[in-house]
Amino acid sequence: MTVRTRFAPSPTGFLHVGGLRTALYAYLIAKQNGGKFALRIEDTDQKRTVEGGVDNIIRSLAWAGIVADEGAHIDEQGKIMQVGDKGPYIQSERLDIYSKYAQELLDKGFAYYCFCTPERLESVRDYQQKNKLPTGYDRHCRDLGSDEVKSKMDAGETHVLRMKMPTEGTTVFQDLVHGEVTFKNELVDDQVILKTDGFPTYHLAMVVDDHLMEFTHVIRGEEWLSSTPKHIQLFKYFGWEVPQIAHLPLLLNADKSKLSKRQGDVAVEDYAKKGYLPEAMINFVAFLGWNPGTEQELYSMEQLIKEFKFEKVNKSGSVFNLEKLDWYNQQYIRSLSCEELVKVSMPWLLEAGLVNENTDRNWLEKALCLEKDRITTLAQLPEALGFVFKLPDYDGQILVWKKSSLEEVKNILPKLTDYLNTISVQEWNKEKLQAMLGEWTVQNGFANGAVLWPLRVSLSGQQNSPGPFEIAEVLGKEETVKRINIALGKLK
Numbered sequence: 001m002t003v004r005t006r007f008a009p010s011p012t013g014f015l016h017v018g019g020l021r022t023a024l025y026a027y028l029i030a031k032q033n034g035g036k037f038a039l040r041i042e043d044t045d046q047k048r049t050v051e052g053g054v055d056n057i058i059r060s061l062a063w064a065g066i067v068a069d070e071g072a073h074i075d076e077q078g079k080i081m082q083v084g085d086k087g088p089y090i091q092s093e094r095l096d097i098y099s100k101y102a103q104e105l106l107d108k109g110f111a112y113y114c115f116c117t118p119e120r121l122e123s124v125r126d127y128q129q130k131n132k133l134p135t136g137y138d139r140h141c142r143d144l145g146s147d148e149v150k151s152k153m154d155a156g157e158t159h160v161l162r163m164k165m166p167t168e169g170t171t172v173f174q175d176l177v178h179g180e181v182t183f184k185n186e187l188v189d190d191q192v193i194l195k196t197d198g199f200p201t202y203h204l205a206m207v208v209d210d211h212l213m214e215f216t217h218v219i220r221g222e223e224w225l226s227s228t229p230k231h232i233q234l235f236k237y238f239g240w241e242v243p244q245i246a247h248l249p250l251l252l253n254a255d256k257s258k259l260s261k262r263q264g265d266v267a268v269e270d271y272a273k274k275g276y277l278p279e280a281m282i283n284f285v286a287f288l289g290w291n292p293g294t295e296q297e298l299y300s301m302e303q304l305i306k307e308f309k310f311e312k313v314n315k316s317g318s319v320f321n322l323e324k325l326d327w328y329n330q331q332y333i334r335s336l337s338c339e340e341l342v343k344v345s346m347p348w349l350l351e352a353g354l355v356n357e358n359t360d361r362n363w364l365e366k367a368l369c370l371e372k373d374r375i376t377t378l379a380q381l382p383e384a385l386g387f388v389f390k391l392p393d394y395d396g397q398i399l400v401w402k403k404s405s406l407e408e409v410k411n412i413l414p415k416l417t418d419y420l421n422t423i424s425v426q427e428w429n430k431e432k433l434q435a436m437l438g439e440w441t442v443q444n445g446f447a448n449g450a451v452l453w454p455l456r457v458s459l460s461g462q463q464n465s466p467g468p469f470e471i472a473e474v475l476g477k478e479e480t481v482k483r484i485n486i487a488l489g490k491l492k
């Protein structure tokens, strides 16, 4: 049997990092078994559906390296289309399918019309809460006679369709993460499956689609765990096989509260804009709940496909630790070649107006690599590198090394300029400069810091910066000497 998994988001605005984790795990399971991964769009709640939501989900997934084999896609013209032979994969295009299956449940006596008004439901809930009873629908309309139903229908009373949960016994299933889970049927609600507007609820649509689209695994967030007995009953009422089910641990803030829903904190697209690399994001998200139990922390997508297992997914919530994401991003940025770094950071450099199509690529690679080990996100590059493009204004005091003096800097810098002027442009690279200046410093009896500190500050205009030889190479001879002269001017 081919393994088939799906990610089934509702297009409510943006892709949440929790959604990315669900999609990733479903993708990994499909790929490690040579199966198929699909993207199904659950847009039956029209009130929550946001224009552009589908687009955003597909683009955010693609940014992270997850492209579905089936389901919603974006074509070359940027239009949403669908691929695969089990569609449509967009639920609002499947309404007639859901009505047909709702009717089947009704005919088989597994569903009933409910005419309860929102006010009645609210007063039932109030009563239950006040009396500390389990909350839920009191099954008021479950046993209405057919005449009564008919007369209410004829009178045009607003109604929904509810499924009948068994009122006795238990529903038991094996969750791939939680193991055996048991629910007492009497405590499970008679879930609404068709709403007053005739649209199905998530529960009916999901069961029908997971069956018709032949998914072998349902992988989703823990918030759906309590709905699962309803789904299992629906599968049984239709006489369908229940797929394997995995509920992924909740994501928590550092204080263990449920992870914020604010877009800026949790939208995948915002992390992309902040300059996190997709590889870092995927690695970070993979570890939100999964722990291979080894020392290894860096996993490529290929390695994740090989190694991921539900047995190693925790049951308890996972803390969404941004410092860890920063750490991953640093690791991945450091592992880039200078050429790759230029490629991935281009959008930020262009936006900051630091480069254009005439900027020399080799030079840019060297310049960017000055900061490779120093930045956490790509968005920090323009600011971090600003000094290369334009010397910032700075206070001459910072040119004085802590073990040196103003007099000494005034003495050293002119001599240093004279010496640098004797070095040819051909020899102007960081290795040669380091060797030659090292020798010169010893010969003149200066302390290393007394030379290198003011040199570095003159070139960067900053107390903290990359090393002087690297900067000198990037700036070139002329600009280096010019900046030292500017420094001298500040000491007068």
Ligand code: GLU
Pocket (backbone or CB within 6 Å): 007, 008, 009, 010, 042, 202, 206, 218, 219, 220, 221, 224
């Ligand atoms: N639309 C549901 C969600 O966004 C899907 C849950 C499921 O995968 O069954 O969480």
